[in-house]
Amino acid sequence: MTTALKLSNAQKATLGKALIVSSLSRNEREALLACATAVRCQPQDILFHDGDTADYFYSVLSGYVRLYRPGSDGREADIRICEPGDSFGECLILDGCDYNYSAQVMEPAILARFNLEKVRELLEDQPRIGIAIVRSLSQHLLSTMDCLASDRMQTAPQRVASYLLTHCTPNGGTASLRLPFQKSLLARKLGLAPEALSRAFSALRTAGVTVSGRSIAISNMDMLQQI
Amino acid sequence: MTTALKLSNAQKATLGKALIVSSLSRNEREALLACATAVRCQPQDILFHDGDTADYFYSVLSGYVRLYRPGSDGREADIRICEPGDSFGECLILDGCDYNYSAQVMEPAILARFNLEKVRELLEDQPRIGIAIVRSLSQHLLSTMDCLASDRMQTAPQRVASYLLTHCTPNGGTASLRLPFQKSLLARKLGLAPEALSRAFSALRTAGVTVSGRSIAISNMDMLQQI
DNA sequence: CGGTGTTTTGAATCGATTCAAGGAGAGTGG
DNA sequence: CCACTCTCCTTGAATCGATTCAAAACACCG
Numbered sequence: 001m002t003t004a005l006k007l008s009n010a011q012k013a014t015l016g017k018a019l020i021v022s023s024l025s026r027n028e029r030e031a032l033l034a035c036a037t038a039v040r041c042q043p044q045d046i047l048f049h050d051g052d053t054a055d056y057f058y059s060v061l062s063g064y065v066r067l068y069r070p071g072s073d074g075r076e077a078d079i080r081i082c083e084p085g086d087s088f089g090e091c092l093i094l095d096g097c098d099y100n101y102s103a104q105v106m107e108p109a110i111l112a113r114f115n116l117e118k119v120r121e122l123l124e125d126q127p128r129i130g131i132a133i134v135r136s137l138s139q140h141l142l143s144t145m146d147c148l149a150s151d152r153m154q155t156a157p158q159r160v161a162s163y164l165l166t167h168c169t170p171n172g173g174t175a176s177l178r179l180p181f182q183k184s185l186l187a188r189k190l191g192l193a194p195e196a197l198s199r200a201f202s203a204l205r206t207a208g209v210t211v212s213g214r215s216i217a218i219s220n221m222d223m224l225q226q227i
Numbered sequence: 228m229t230t231a232l233k234l235s236n237a238q239k240a241t242l243g244k245a246l247i248v249s250s251l252s253r254n255e256r257e258a259l260l261a262c263a264t265a266v267r268c269q270p271q272d273i274l275f276h277d278g279d280t281a282d283y284f285y286s287v288l289s290g291y292v293r294l295y296r297p298g299s300d301g302r303e304a305d306i307r308i309c310e311p312g313d314s315f316g317e318c319l320i321l322d323g324c325d326y327n328y329s330a331q332v333m334e335p336a337i338l339a340r341f342n343l344e345k346v347r348e349l350l351e352d353q354p355r356i357g358i359a360i361v362r363s364l365s366q367h368l369l370s371t372m373d374c375l376a377s378d379r380m381q382t383a384p385q386r387v388a389s390y391l392l393t394h395c396t397p398n399g400g401t402a403s404l405r406l407p408f409q410k411s412l413l414a415r416k417l418g419l420a421p422e423a424l425s426r427a428f429s430a431l432r433t434a435g436v437t438v439s440g441r442s443i444a445i446s447n448m449d450m451l452q453q454i
Numbered sequence: 455c456g457g458t459g460t461t462t463t464g465a466a467t468c469g470a471t472t473c474a475a476g477g478a479g480a481g482t483g484g
Numbered sequence: 485c486c487a488c489t490c491t492c493c494t495t496g497a498a499t500c501g502a503t504t505c506a507a508a509a510c511a512c513c514g
Contacts, residue, residue: 077379091365130357152304
């Protein structure tokens, strides 16, 4: 299970680079981080369930967290995969009382856990901290809209192609990358069944994409762009 | 085309009920509204295109605005339908330079248009206004996540059923509603082709949903809930 | 009453899911 | 070093849900 500790200085330094903290002054940062503790989690841990009373929001230091909505019939729809530097649950800072999605840890992870009530009080005194939250929320909103638009417009191979193009390290006309997590998690992130991701990869073979385990090579970025 | 005018007092009063303004003090509200003008628009007017430099954000006073992302092949994916009281484009307040979706007016509409640069300056002096923006962004983020989750999990009849249940005026076990816009717009909002919406309605007939023009009657809310 | 634009219906097709079975790879124990 | 096992990924076949295109029905407005 999880253990809560004070944030170490190294963890504070890592958090300093996270979007939700990065634009704050030294004092504001200290004040905000004082509302947080570090929690260490195991894969499959559930941080909270859809409908639970919301007491904390989180920022990912390491590992991955999956946000999803459980359906009435037992199926689940993934909403977002949070990577190191991402935060989630800030949208409940003002008037949220319940979470409206569930959160599950997907790798050994370390999270900063912010007490919503304390941050709420802090916000009264130092409303400039709200600006940091605006920045974080704006970014989430934009990326969620992106996701919605690609769900509605792009086919599976197209979505995989854009993921590859935005996450690879280019090298001349070719490129390569290493997936930071399992393919099944990538599938959920893209709104696909694992089988559909697999088929998308084999469809992309003709566009010069070679997959072996978590390593992916792209022989021609322009060709991939055309998809 | 559009004409820009000062906000009338009646318009300011309407705007006062909008989420983005409603939590502000009298002074803050005045300061924020001083950044805005009223624009009157015709159906089909494009407020801005994906990729345009972002100078304004908007709040809808009357009418409807469709936010969408144009795809490379000419098709379009709708992201959100903004109703009176909604605002859009606030996510660009901090570091946005370009819009990343297009906005089209869908009925004769009146909008409040806020100058992003002025609001940005105002935010320096009165950071509490950021709180109002946090409130608005949080709500958008939650509803966009809802939308994403239902796209990924629910069938067309299920999505239509939940729209009906959340927008109808109940009356005992039955209910009714009048669509505020064309069916084709509702279809886009739900991420469907117009034909699919039509078919969803006929599938819901067996669940006691009667459609005639824009008027919809629900004979049994419990039955609809089961879908 | 006729004309325009919207909605419905039908048939064909597509893209993705589901279910079931067959690899491939990593780790374990003999 | 080799089987054994577990997990994850891939492949195939059937199915489903939604889109597309085309045509017919309907509604609204002059």
